[in-house]
Amino acid sequence: MTEPAGGVAKQELQDFLRTADTLTLDDRRLLVRQALVLIEQNYVHRPMKEAMHAVNPVQRLRLLAQRLDRQTPGTMGPEWRFHAELSEIFHSVRDLHTNYLLPEPYASKVAYLPYLVEEYCTGDERHYVVTMTVEGFEAPGFGPGVEVTHWNGVPIDRAVEANAARFAGGNPAARHARGLESLTIRPLIMHVPPDEAWVVLTYVDADGIVRELRERWRVTDNLPSFVDADRLTAAAVAQGLDLGTDEIGRAVRKLYVPQVATAHETVHGARLTAEPAEPGDEPPTTMPSIFRARSIVTPSGMFGHIRVFSFNVNDPGEFVVEFVRLARLLPRNGLVLDVRGNGGGHIHAAEFLLQTLTPHPITPEPAQFVTTPLNVRLCGRHEENPSGAVDLGPWCPSMNQALETGAVYSGGFPITPVEGANAIGQQYFGPVVLITDARCYSATDIFAAGFQDHGIGDVLGADDNTGAGGANVWTHALLKLLMEQPSPEEDSPYLPLPGQANMRVSIRRTLRVHDLAGTPVEDLGVVPSHRHRMTRRDVLEDNADLLARAAELLAARPVRRLDVQVGADELTLTTHLVDRADVYVDGRPRASADVTAEVVTVPVTGVGSARVIRVAGFQDGELVAARTVMPA
Numbered sequence: 001m002t003e004p005a006g007g008v009a010k011q012e013l014q015d016f017l018r019t020a021d022t023l024t025l026d027d028r029r030l031l032v033r034q035a036l037v038l039i040e041q042n043y044v045h046r047p048m049k050e051a052m053h054a055v056n057p058v059q060r061l062r063l064l065a066q067r068l069d070r071q072t073p074g075t076m077g078p079e080w081r082f083h084a085e086l087s088e089i090f091h092s093v094r095d096l097h098t099n100y101l102l103p104e105p106y107a108s109k110v111a112y113l114p115y116l117v118e119e120y121c122t123g124d125e126r127h128y129v130v131t132m133t134v135e136g137f138e139a140p141g142f143g144p145g146v147e148v149t150h151w152n153g154v155p156i157d158r159a160v161e162a163n164a165a166r167f168a169g170g171n172p173a174a175r176h177a178r179g180l181e182s183l184t185i186r187p188l189i190m191h192v193p194p195d196e197a198w199v200v201l202t203y204v205d206a207d208g209i210v211r212e213l214r215e216r217w218r219v220t221d222n223l224p225s226f227v228d229a230d231r232l233t234a235a236a237v238a239q240g241l242d243l244g245t246d247e248i249g250r251a252v253r254k255l256y257v258p259q260v261a262t263a264h265e266t267v268h269g270a271r272l273t274a275e276p277a278e279p280g281d282e283p284p285t286t287m288p289s290i291f292r293a294r295s296i297v298t299p300s301g302m303f304g305h306i307r308v309f310s311f312n313v314n315d316p317g318e319f320v321v322e323f324v325r326l327a328r329l330l331p332r333n334g335l336v337l338d339v340r341g342n343g344g345g346h347i348h349a350a351e352f353l354l355q356t357l358t359p360h361p362i363t364p365e366p367a368q369f370v371t372t373p374l375n376v377r378l379c380g381r382h383e384e385n386p387s388g389a390v391d392l393g394p395w396c397p398s399m400n401q402a403l404e405t406g407a408v409y410s411g412g413f414p415i416t417p418v419e420g421a422n423a424i425g426q427q428y429f430g431p432v433v434l435i436t437d438a439r440c441y442s443a444t445d446i447f448a449a450g451f452q453d454h455g456i457g458d459v460l461g462a463d464d465n466t467g468a469g470g471a472n473v474w475t476h477a478l479l480k481l482l483m484e485q486p487s488p489e490e491d492s493p494y495l496p497l498p499g500q501a502n503m504r505v506s507i508r509r510t511l512r513v514h515d516l517a518g519t520p521v522e523d524l525g526v527v528p529s530h531r532h533r534m535t536r537r538d539v540l541e542d543n544a545d546l547l548a549r550a551a552e553l554l555a556a557r558p559v560r561r562l563d564v565q566v567g568a569d570e571l572t573l574t575t576h577l578v579d580r581a582d583v584y585v586d587g588r589p590r591a592s593a594d595v596t597a598e599v600v601t602v603p604v605t606g607v608g609s610a611r612v613i614r615v616a617g618f619q620d621g622e623l624v625a626a627r628t629v630m631p632a
Contacts, residue, residue, distance in 0.1 A: 010218040010219060010220040011218065011219050011220075012197075012216050012217070012218060012219070013111055013193060013194065013197060013216065013217035013218065013219055014197050014216075016105070016109070016193075016219040017080070017193060019105065020079065020080075020105055020106060021078065021079040021080075022079070022103065022104075022105075022499050023079055023082070023103065023498060023499055024073070024498075025068065025071060025072070025073050025076045027498035027499065028068055028076070028082050029065065029068045029069065030495065030497070030498060031086065031100075031497060031498070031501060032061055032064050032065045032068060032086065033065060034476060034494070034495060034497060034503065035061055035086065035089070035090075035100065035503060036058065036061045036062065036065070037374070037493045037494065038098075038476060038479070038503055038505040039057050039058055039061060039098075039505070040058050040372075041372045041373070041374035041375065041493070042370075042372070042374065042375060042474075042479065042505050042507055043093075043098060043370070043505050043506060044368065044369060044370045044409075044471060044506050044507055044508055044509045045093070045095055045098070045471065045506050045509060045522055046058075046093070046370065047370070047408055048520070048522065048523070049093040049094065049095065052523060053092070053093065053094055055092045055093060057089050057090070057092055057093055060089045060092070061089060064085060064086070064089070080192060080193065083100075083102055083106075083192050084192045086100045087099075087100050087102075087190070087191075087192055088166075090503075091166070091167060094169055094170050094175075094523075095170065095469070095471075095506055095522070096169070096170075096174075096242040096243075096244060096245075096343075096441055096442070096467065096469055097240075097241075097242070097442065097469055097471050097473040097504060097505070097506040098473075098504060098505050098506050099190050099243060099244075099503065099504045100190070100501075100503055101189050101190055101243075101475075101501060101502040101503060101504065102188060102189055102190065102192075102501065103497075103498065103499030103500050103501035104499060104500045106188040106189060106193075107188070107189045107500055107501075107502075108189070108221055108222060108224075109187075109188045109189075109219050109220065109221060109222065110185065110186065110187050110188060110219070110220060110221075110222040110247065110248075110251040111185070111186045111188055111191075111193055111194060111217050111218070111219050112184060112185045112186070112217070112218055112219075112220065112251065112255060113183075113184045113185070113199060113215055113217060113218070114133055114134040114137040114215060114218070115130050115132065115133045115134070115137070115142075115184060115201075115215075116130065116131050116132040116133075116184055116185070116252070116256065117129070117130055117131070117148055117156075117180065117183060117184055118131045118180070118534075118539045119160075119180060119534065119539070120533075120534045120535050120536045120538060120539050121533040121534060121535070122535075122536075126157055127147060127536070128147065128148040128156045128157075128160075128180075129144075129145060129146065129147050129148065129536070129539060129540065130142070130143065130144055130145065130146050130148065130203070131144055131539050131540065132144060132256045134255055134256065135256075135258075139213050140205075140211065141205030141206065141207065141209060141211050142203065142205065142211070142213055144540060145206065145540055146203045146204060146205050146206070147203060147204045148201060148202070148203050149202045149203065149204060149210070150200075150201075150202035151183065151199065151200075151201065151202075152196065152199060152200050153200065153202075159183070160176065160179045160180050160183065161176070161179060162179075163179040163180075163182060163183055164176050164178060164179025164180075165179070166179075167179060167182055167191075167244075169438075169467065170467065170468035170469065170522065170523040170524075170525065171438075171464075171465050171467075171468050171523065171524075171525060172464075173438035173463040173464045173465045174438045174439075174441075174465070174466075174467040174468060174525075176438065177437065177438035177439050177463065177467075178244070178439070181248060181439070185248055185251055185252070185255075187222060187243075187244060187247035187248060187251065188219070189243070189247060190243060190244055190247070191244070193217075194217050196217070197216060197217065198214055198215060198216040198217065199214070199215055199217070200212055200213070200214045201213045201214075201215070220254075220255075222247060222250055222251050222254065223250040223251070223253065223254050223261055223263075224250075225246065225250070225312065226264070226265040226289075226312060226313060226314060227239070227312050227313065227314055227345065227346070229241075229473075229474075229475050229477075229478065229504075230475050230477035230478055230481075230502070231478075231481075232387050232389050232390075232478065232481045232482065232485070233314070233389055234348075234389050234390075235313070235314045235315075235346055236389075236474075236475075236478055237389055237390040237472075237474070237478070238346055238347045238348050238415055238416070238472065239345070239346070239347070239472065239473050239474070240311075240344045240345065240346075240347040240350070240442035240443035240445075240446060240469075240471065240472055240473060240510075241312055241343055241344045241345050241441075241442050241443065241473060242343035242344055242439075242441035242442050242467065242469060243343070243504065244343070245341065245342075245343030245344075245439055245441060245467075246310060246312055246343040246344075246345070249309060249310060249341065249343065250289075253289060260288040260289060260292075261289065262288060262289050265287065265289075265290070265313055265314060265315070266286050266287055266315075266318065266322075267286050267287070267288060268286065271284055272284055272285075272286070272325075273329070274329075275329070276329055276330075276331075277293070277294065277295035277304075277329050277330055277331075278295060279295055279297045279302055280294070280295060280296070280297060281294060281295050282294040283326055283329045283330075285322060285326060286322055287313075287319070287322050289309065289310070290308065290309055290310055290313065290319065290322075291306060291307065291308060291309070291322065291323065291326060292306070292307040292309070293305070293306045293307075293326040293327075293329065293330060294330075295330055295331060296336070296547055296551070298547055298548045298551035299548055299551070300548070300551040300552050300554070300555040301333065301334075301551065301554075301555055302331050302333075303330075303331055303333065303334040303335065303336060303550075303551050303554055304327065304330025304331050304334065304335040304336065304430075305330075305335070305336040305338060305547065306323070306326060306327065306330070306335065306336070306337055306338065307338045307339075307340075308323075308337065308338070308339050308342055309341070309342060310342055310343065310344075310345050311342065311344055311345030311346050311347075311349045311350045311443045311444060311447070312343075312344070312345025312346065313345060313346050313349055314346070316346050316348040316349035316352050316420070317352070317420075319346070319349045319352075319353070320349070320352050320353055320356065320424070323353060323356065324356055324424075324427045324428075327356070327427065327428045328427075328428075331430070332429065332430050332559065332561070333430050333431075333554070333559045334430045334431050334432070334433075334551070334554030334555070334557070334559065335357075335428060335430055335431075335432045335433075335554075336432075336433050336435060336547060336550045336551070336554070337357075337432055337433065337434050337435070338434075338435040339434065339435065339436060339440055339444050339447065339448065340435055340436065340437040340439065340440065340462060341437065341439045341440075342439070342440055342441075342444040343439065343440075343441050343442060343444065344441050344442030344443030344444045344445070344446075344469070345442075345443050346443060347415050347416055347443045347446060347472060348415075348416050348417070348420060349443070350443040350444065350446050350447035350450075351364045351365070351416040351421050351446065351447065351450060352416070352420055352421055352423075353447065354421065354447065354450045354451060354454060354456070355421055355422055355423070355424065355425055355426065356424065356425075356426060356427040356428055357426065357427075357428055357432050357451075357456050357457070358426055358454055358455075358456045359425075359426050359616065359617070359623050359624060359625050359626035360454055360455070360623060360626075361422050362418075362421040362422055362450065362454065363414075363418075363421075363453075363454075363513045363514065364414035364415070364416035364417075364418060364421050364450075364513075365414065365415075365416075365446055365449065365450065365470075365510040365511055365512065365513060365521070366412030366413055366414055366510070366511050366513075367412060367413065367414065367415050367471075367472055367508035367509060367510050367511070368395075368409040368410050368411070368412045368508060368509050368511070369395055369399060369409065369410040369507065369508055370408060370409060370410075370509075371399055371402035371403065371407055371408060371409060371410055373403070374493060375399065376399045376400060376402075376403060378392070378479070378482060378483065379392040379395050379396050379399050379410075380396060380399075381482070381483065381485060381486070382482065382485065383396045386485050386486035387482075387485045387486075390482070394411075394413040395410045395411065395413060397411075398410040398411035409509075412511055415472055415508065415510075424628055425614065425626055425627070425628035426625065426626045426627065426628070429559075429560050429561055429562060429625055430554075430559050430560070431457055431553075431554050431557030431558070431559065432456055432457040432554075433457055433458045433459075433460055433550045433553045433554055434448060434451050434456075434457060434458070434459045434460065435460050435461075435462065435546065435550060436448050436459060436460070436461050436462070436463070436466050436526065436528055437461065437462040437463045437466070438462075438463035438464075438465060438466065438467055439467055440466040440467050440525075440526075441466070441467035441468075441469040442467075442469040442470075442471070442473070444466070444467075445466050445467060445468065445469050445470055445521050445525055445526060446470065446510055446521065448466055448526040449470075449510075449512050449516075449521055449526050450513070452526055452529075453512055453513050453514045453515065453516060454513075454514065457557070458529050458530055458553045458557075459526065459528040459529045459530070460528055460529075460530045460531075460532055460546075460549065460550050460553065461527070461528025461530070461531050461532065462532055462533075462534055462546065464527070464528075464531065465525045465526070465527055465528075466525040466526045467525060468521065468522060468523050468524055468525030469521070469522065469525075470509055470510040470511075470520055470521020470522040470524075470525075471506035471507070471508060471509050471510060471521075471522060472506070472507055472508040472510070473504050473505065473506055473507065474504070474505060474507045475502055475503065475504050476494060476497060476502055476503040476504070476505075477497075477502055479494050479505075479507075480492065480494035480495075480496070506522075509521075509522055510522075530549075530553065532545075532546055532549045534546065558577050559576065559577070560575075560576055560577045560578060560617070560619075560624055560625045561574060561575055561576035561577075561578075561625075562574075562575050562578055562581075562615065562617045562625040562626070562627045563575075563627070564613070564615050564627045564629050566607060566608055566610075566613065566629060566631050567607070567608060568606075568607075568608040569603060569604065569605050569606060569607060569608065570601050570602060570603050570604060570607065571583060571601070571602045571604055571607060571613070571615065572599065572600075572601050572602075573595065573599070573600050573601075573602060573615065574598060574599050575595050575598060575599075575600070575617060575625075576598065577619055577624065578595050578617035578618065578619055578624065578625055579594065579595050579596075579618065579619050579620070580592065580593070580594055580595060580617070580618040580619075581593050581595055581600075581602065581615055581616065581617050581618070582615070582616045582618070583602060583604055583607075583613065583614075583615055584613070584614040584615075584616070585604065585606075585607055585610045585612075585613055586610055586611050586612055587612070590604050590607070591603070591604050595617075608631060609631075610631060611630065611631075611632055612628065612629070612630055613628070613629040613630075613631065614626060614627070614628050614629075615627045615629070
């Protein structure tokens with residue numbers, strides 16, 4: 001087998017590990033004590049996780065701390081074993097928000113094999129195939145489409161399940177998905193290095209010949225995140241991210257699709273177009289690491305398809321503007337919105353996006369702290385928003401009261417500003433189908449829950465559930481900064497961590513709204529309204545059957561239209577499947593008209609000088625479309 005010398009810089013795993021031990025015994029003791037602070041006093045899901053999964057992470061950390069206190073530098077054992085034990089304690093709560101993040105040199109690296117393996121189903125039987133290889137990698141009879149039968153001599157299905165048991169995941173679908181993806185690619189910031197130096201893959205080639213491929217694990221630098229979660233910024237404070245999925249997504253772009261790997265969140269030099277997408281076209285985007293938009297041709301017709309790879313952006317407003325621009329270039333008769341493998345990111349970006357797809361006002365998910373003395377103290381320091389990045393004032397009264405009443409959780413208040421979640425209103429008027437899978441997590445779980453709770457459209461699942469991560473996550477470094485605002489405290493419980501190590505913790509849990517109001521997203525996730533089992537054509541032919549199923553759902557839904565032209569004293573409405581229009585000018589009702597033709601004129605004195613115009617369209621008394629116009 002061969003692989004080009006150029007391109008991705010890499011080294012073999014064993015060579016990397018020889019240079020990786022850097023922590024002293026005192027460093028290890030400090031890390032465990034800081035983990036105790038986060039898990040015992042900040043971790044919002046601890047009561048539920050201990051009950052649901054019969055685990056006791058606090059006691060395990062205390063025992064580890066006790067053992068370390070008995071050790072000496074000569075008896076403390078190899079560093080990888082310490083990382084493995086501390087990581088396993090974090091993994092035991094099955095929460096992809098709550099992690100021990102390994103120090104350098106692990107933190108910036110990813111371990112990988114030069115191929116990806118995905119699964120498809122025939123009935124209830126799973127099959128595993130190679131879908132991509134690193135550019136230039138070759139082996140006899142090996143490439144996309146070969147079926148994998150064994151992994152290091154173990155039947156592949158059993159190997160995936162054994163691997164799944166090692167990694168966090170709130171439900172069986174989520175654990176299985178992570179067990180599969182971590183077979184071939186592992187970000188070392190949160191996964192201890194593989195135990196084996198190499199992997200023996202047994203596969204059947206295109207001629208039906210059973211072959212074996214032995215490949216060593218390699219290590220390379222990963223692409224950096226667009227968002228610095230350790231800085232005191234609005235993006236860091238509103239983080240809802242499965243870091244593992246985000247790290248894997250960046251590594252896959254670097255290794256397998258380097259043409260869309262960018263160093264910046266927005267590429268301002270992109271050659272954009274205002275022309276509607278023809279069949280099969282992909283309009284260029286300023287955010288190629290975030291979006292892929294295209295017009296797809298299916299047996300049910302031509303529809304739009306937007307893949308949202310991540311919500312992990314610094315500017316949620318810019319994110320929404322680019323989504324709307326792309327959606328306007330796609331067919332109006334239906335949109336497939338695909339968030340598979342999206343580990344989340346900025347909670348505001350996820351909830352801001354919902355308004356663009358529905359005429360109804362958006363209710364952002366409320367969030368709660370667990371009421372510990374440290375969280376009460378933390379909220380109190382930010383009751384008046386001294387940093388300008390986080391206003392915890394709404395939570396303070398219920399947090400203070402909880403110390404008297406014994407309430408486990410604070411009151412629930414939205415992380416996402418209600419005004420921002422409803423600032424521009426509906427922008428796409430065709431039906432929308434949302435595609436999810438078990439790797440959807442965090443802000444993406446919040447988005448999928450909001451999509452379902454607001455009745456926007458059908459949810460088509462490639463798995464039985466989303467990843468079920470319902471929380472806002474803060475890093476240890478961010479918590480330390482928050483405790484230093486508006487001025488440092490000498491008795492802060494958060495101490496600097498050695499070797500650029502870090503930790504993350506679910507700090508606020510999110511709850512669903514409307515019919516499921518009060519239901520936590522964590523561990524429950526979003527159950528799709530329709531289920532599709534991935535086929536061989538899906539994994540090898542760009543999701544052909546999955547998109548065809550989504551198109552069937554779109555074709556069964558009505559396509560509406562509500563365009564508004566503003567004159568000095570009138571509005572001209574162009575509509576479809578709307579029989580009444582109500583007009584609001586600067587928040588006040590000004591007119592209501594029956595719509596009896598495709599184009600109608602509605603007199604509204606002085607409307608041309610309005611700041612905000614909202615036209616609500618109804619059919620048979622039901623709100624079905626809404627257009628917000630800002631003439632100025």
